[in-house]
Amino acid sequence: MRICDLEIIDLRFPTSLTADGTDAVHKDPDYSAAYVILHTDGDAEDTGHGFTFTIGRGNEVCTEALRAFRHLVVGRDVDEIASDQAAFWRSLACDSQLRWLGPEKGVVHISMAAIVNAVWDLQARRARKPVWKLLADMAPREIVRCIDFQYITDALTPDEAVEILERQLPSRRDREATLLRDGYPAYTTSVGWMGYSDAKIRQLSRQALADGFTCFKVKVGGDPADDERRVGMVRDAIGPSHKLMIDANQKWNVDEAIARVRAL
Amino acid sequence: MRICDLEIIDLRFPTSLTADGTDAVHKDPDYSAAYVILHTDGDAEDTGHGFTFTIGRGNEVCTEALRAFRHLVVGRDVDEIASDQAAFWRSLACDSQLRWLGPEKGVVHISMAAIVNAVWDLQARRARKPVWKLLADMAPREIVRCIDFQYITDALTPDEAVEILERQLPSRRDREATLLRDGYPAYTTSVGWMGYSDAKIRQLSRQALADGFTCFKVKVGGDPADDERRVGMVRDAIGPSHKLMIDANQKWNVDEAIARVRAL
Numbered sequence: 001m002r003i004c005d006l007e008i009i010d011l012r013f014p015t016s017l018t019a020d021g022t023d024a025v026h027k028d029p030d031y032s033a034a035y036v037i038l039h040t041d042g043d044a045e046d047t048g049h050g051f052t053f054t055i056g057r058g059n060e061v062c063t064e065a066l067r068a069f070r071h072l073v074v075g076r077d078v079d080e081i082a083s084d085q086a087a088f089w090r091s092l093a094c095d096s097q098l099r100w101l102g103p104e105k106g107v108v109h110i111s112m113a114a115i116v117n118a119v120w121d122l123q124a125r126r127a128r129k130p131v132w133k134l135l136a137d138m139a140p141r142e143i144v145r146c147i148d149f150q151y152i153t154d155a156l157t158p159d160e161a162v163e164i165l166e167r168q169l170p171s172r173r174d175r176e177a178t179l180l181r182d183g184y185p186a187y188t189t190s191v192g193w194m195g196y197s198d199a200k201i202r203q204l205s206r207q208a209l210a211d212g213f214t215c216f217k218v219k220v221g222g223d224p225a226d227d228e229r230r231v232g233m234v235r236d237a238i239g240p241s242h243k244l245m246i247d248a249n250q251k252w253n254v255d256e257a258i259a260r261v262r263a264l
Numbered sequence: 265m266r267i268c269d270l271e272i273i274d275l276r277f278p279t280s281l282t283a284d285g286t287d288a289v290h291k292d293p294d295y296s297a298a299y300v301i302l303h304t305d306g307d308a309e310d311t312g313h314g315f316t317f318t319i320g321r322g323n324e325v326c327t328e329a330l331r332a333f334r335h336l337v338v339g340r341d342v343d344e345i346a347s348d349q350a351a352f353w354r355s356l357a358c359d360s361q362l363r364w365l366g367p368e369k370g371v372v373h374i375s376m377a378a379i380v381n382a383v384w385d386l387q388a389r390r391a392r393k394p395v396w397k398l399l400a401d402m403a404p405r406e407i408v409r410c411i412d413f414q415y416i417t418d419a420l421t422p423d424e425a426v427e428i429l430e431r432q433l434p435s436r437r438d439r440e441a442t443l444l445r446d447g448y449p450a451y452t453t454s455v456g457w458m459g460y461s462d463a464k465i466r467q468l469s470r471q472a473l474a475d476g477f478t479c480f481k482v483k484v485g486g487d488p489a490d491d492e493r494r495v496g497m498v499r500d501a502i503g504p505s506h507k508l509m510i511d512a513n514q515k516w517n518v519d520e521a522i523a524r525v526r527a528l
Binding site (some may be wrong): 008026 | 285
């Protein structure tokens, strides 16, 4: 089975209209995606979907980067990619000309990720499993083969990584059963976007508490009095025992961060 | 005077045909530039040129990024930009949506640099000076005003930076005279590109030595025997006292780097 097309979609949602996703530095995000669909010469369902997230302007820079990777993806054999995913990553990151633009930072990095995520999705669809299950069923050495160790062997070699995973292998089925029974702990970041009204924050905090969340994140980095009021409201809504997290999204320098967090 | 257009040129040279610029990981670079011309409503010569360097494929990703910055540049007052260059940098780096793509890494970073370099060029042309002279004539506080201190104030504040520059101020004219008389030390990296023949490396080494260079860089990271022969040839050509530098361009991991450099 071969990849016969790399479809690229510039997908945007006008989330800034409702202040969703707003924080101290991203005041008007339009949640967007440079979205990739890998088409194959296999069955109709043998496609792979992946995307990289952006917040609006510049999404077209990522779709342009995706077009630049097309020659490294279209025509590739799917089983060959799956047998050595680290080599596939490296073939994208080490294109002898494109690599100058990153390769493992910024636009090029997040665009490569959209393609590699689509490859994972394609493999999971072929195996008729969700991606987490595909990964959880892999042998330690298969997992390690997915990782490019090029610049980390002085800290961790492939053999050392396999050893870590093999040590944990006997308890894997138990841990999987626990996750399926209890779920995986997550926090919500949707109760306290910067542009939300006090009433909306109160209502969303109560709703998230009722939904079973135990950790809640609030955006800070605005006017100090506003930050204090908003954080206080969430604390009131969730009670004293649950975890309250704050995120200033790089708004503060070091001195400001220390002073503002002490005040909060 | 206002910036009335941001012209963007996708400029490419087929340098891979002659192996210029080749190294262990960039085997076929086509030296290219996402080239910017700032046009103003002033005199015909009041333009600013800047570019970001790439090695071919992906140059179009940078020109796309430059288009994304257009709304932050066209219409701006040139004197206002010049009076607070740090604020201009921040206005590019902190666009509330574009900043998600970097902002100070990869494609977005190098594309911003093309615009900021064009602003420097525009200022130097207006002052009828080369850029180095424009900078060398600035008062310490003017230089410091060009720098965005947002994330470095815990290491260095603007006042501390001014103090360092003021301490050096009395010797500035003498140092300028020395540079104008003796030049600024530079090394050549053009004698030992990876794809050059032995004969060409020998000839270029001798030529650079005759031109007055005292430091010479050779690309390594190929076959060990080839590396040794090429480095040895340059040492023979330049004699025992001049500085010989090597560059493997991220080809080696830590263990390899130690072993290969010891061997060389």
